[in-house]
Amino acid sequence: MNNPEQFLRAHIEKVISLTDEEAAFIISHFQLKTFRKGQFIIEVGNDVNEVYFVLSGLVKLVYEDQDAKQHIVSFAMEDWWETDFQAFYTQNKAQLTLECIEDTLAYGLSFDNFEKLFSDSRKMERFFLRKSIAGHIGSQTRILSFLTSNARERYEQLLSKNPSLLQRVPKSSLASYLGVSRETLSRLF
Amino acid sequence: MNNPEQFLRAHIEKVISLTDEEAAFIISHFQLKTFRKGQFIIEVGNDVNEVYFVLSGLVKLVYEDQDAKQHIVSFAMEDWWETDFQAFYTQNKAQLTLECIEDTLAYGLSFDNFEKLFSDSRKMERFFLRKSIAGHIGSQTRILSFLTSNARERYEQLLSKNPSLLQRVPKSSLASYLGVSRETLSRLF
Numbered sequence: 395m396n397n398p399e400q401f402l403r404a405h406i407e408k409v410i411s412l413t414d415e416e417a418a419f420i421i422s423h424f425q426l427k428t429f430r431k432g433q434f435i436i437e438v439g440n441d442v443n444e445v446y447f448v449l450s451g452l453v454k455l456v457y458e459d460q461d462a463k464q465h466i467v468s469f470a471m472e473d474w475w476e477t478d479f480q481a482f483y484t485q486n487k488a489q490l491t492l493e494c495i496e497d498t499l500a501y502g503l504s505f506d507n508f509e510k511l512f513s514d515s516r517k518m519e520r521f522f523l524r525k526s527i528a529g530h531i532g533s534q535t536r537i538l539s540f541l542t543s544n545a546r547e548r549y550e551q552l553l554s555k556n557p558s559l560l561q562r563v564p565k566s567s568l569a570s571y572l573g574v575s576r577e578t579l580s581r582l583f
Numbered sequence: 584m585n586n587p588e589q590f591l592r593a594h595i596e597k598v599i600s601l602t603d604e605e606a607a608f609i610i611s612h613f614q615l616k617t618f619r620k621g622q623f624i625i626e627v628g629n630d631v632n633e634v635y636f637v638l639s640g641l642v643k644l645v646y647e648d649q650d651a652k653q654h655i656v657s658f659a660m661e662d663w664w665e666t667d668f669q670a671f672y673t674q675n676k677a678q679l680t681l682e683c684i685e686d687t688l689a690y691g692l693s694f695d696n697f698e699k700l701f702s703d704s705r706k707m708e709r710f711f712l713r714k715s716i717a718g719h720i721g722s723q724t725r726i727l728s729f730l731t732s733n734a735r736e737r738y739e740q741l742l743s744k745n746p747s748l749l750q751r752v753p754k755s756s757l758a759s760y761l762g763v764s765r766e767t768l769s770r771l772f
Contacts, residue, residue: 457730465730467723480720489727512712519708523701526715531669533722534656538678540729541646541654541762573730 398426398449402501405447405473409524410517420518423511424501429453429494436492442481444502448474451498452562456491456570466571468536469495469559475525495563545574546582587615587638591690594636594662598713599706609707612700613690618642618683625681631670633691637663640687641751645680645759655760657725658684658748664714684752734763735771 402424403417412420424447429435435453436442446453448470455467455476467490470476478490485505503511512519539548549572553560560568569579591613592606601609613636618624624642625631635642637659644656644665656679659665667679674694692700701708728737738761742749749757758768 457727459730459733467726467730480723483716483720512709516705516708519705519712520701523708523712523715526712526719527672530715530718530722531672533719533726534669537656537722537725537729538646540726541648541656544648 398499398501401449401473402447406518406521409521412517416515416517420511420515423507424503427500427502429498429500431494431497433494434491435494435498435500436478436481436488436490438488438491440488442478442485442488444504445475445477445479445482445508446470446492446500446502448472448476449499449501451494451500452496453492453494453498453500454563454567454571456493457489458491464570465573466567469556469563469567469571471556471558471562475529479529495567540573545572545578548572549582587688587690590638590662591636595707595710598710601706605704605706609700609704612696613692616689616691618687618689620683620686622683623680624683624687624689625667625670625677625679627677627680629677631667631674631677633693634664634666634668634671634697635659635681635689635691637661637665638688638690640683640689641685642681642683642687642689643752643756643760645682646678647680653759654762655756658745658752658756658760660745660747660751664718668718684756729762734761734767737761738771 399421402421403412406412406420429451435446438458450472452469452471453476454469455478457465457467459465468476476492478488478492480486481488482505512522539551552571565579566576569576572579588610591610592601595601595609618640624635627647639661641658641660642665643658644667646654646656648654657665665681667677667681669675670677671694701711728740741760754768755765758765761768
């Protein structure tokens with residue numbers, strides 16, 4: 395990651411074009427953060443003060459059920475946003491953990507700065523509207539993938555969207571995302 | 584439903600306050616529609632030109648899998664928005680059907696008018712941002728409810744959010760929403 399500012403600006407400019415001044419103003423609201431492989435960015439029960447824009451690396455958002463079984467809600471890699479969105483938006487305690495599968499570089503955007511940005515900048519309000527719509531669409535796709543109850547289809551959907559995941563994610567995590575056992579995964583693929 | 588315009592205005596004013604003039608301008612973008620019990624508002628493969636704000640009645644959003652088995656993605660009743668959001672936002676063909684469980688009165692908002700409204704009105708852009716965030720949160724909750732894989736918990740979550748659903752929804756639809764057979768539902772509750 396040579397230039398995080400350029401990377402973030404290019405990401406925002408996929409939705410809205412910015413002047414240099416606007417870009418500098420927007421980026422001043424973000425804080426650059428580095429995390430190590432295995433580090434927890436969010437832990438259950440803690441406050442969720444930030445949403446993260448991943449610059450490089452890979453993270454997983456995990457739900458642990460009453461039997462301490464882990465379920466992967468989503469993966470996020472470079473050019474993606476991730477947090478416990480429910481906790482972040484409603485400013486409640488985290489129900490999910492966010493853990494680094496690889497060393498990760500990300501921009502953190504605090505809840506206050508998120509609210510400031512879309513209040514102070516009509517362009518950023520448009521950007522966040524488009525992004526939250528995309529998040530809503532992504533969630534609907536994931537809900538449908540559960541309803542189809544077909545692990546092979548879920549696997550194919552995941553890989554067509556993120557071909558590099560297969561190389562980067564341990565098989566056990568892939569199985570957890572798909573909602574199948576490690577053994578079933580091996581049998582299927 | 585005595586006054587649909589007042590009902591819609593009150594709904595929007597939970598997020599942003601409006602002058603009489605603004606409210607009239609906004610409501611002029613919506614079209615009042617009546618649907619009969621059993622009627623399909625959206626069918627698989629068709630264009631999805633509208634998002635619906637339900638004024639009275641009850642609808643279900645359904646995914647039919649390759650084995651012609653029906654899965655209920657969500658229910659929507661008065662004061663809720665519903666459509667095949669993925670198809671609507673991306674202007675692709677419907678993957679889902681939207682069917683009336685009761686006679687239903689709704690405002691339809693076309694995709695063009697949706698885009699016009701948030702371009703012409705900063706207040707409506709704020710409103711839609713809040714609503715799409717709420718949709719994203721709701722979807723995350725539903726994804727988590729699948730991951731917990733506990734039908735009783737899903738049932739309790741559903742009823743705590745919508746206590747009247749139990750009376751209004753046939754048991755077979757409830758089972759389909761929860762992802763269990765009719766027999767399992769009877770055994771559990």
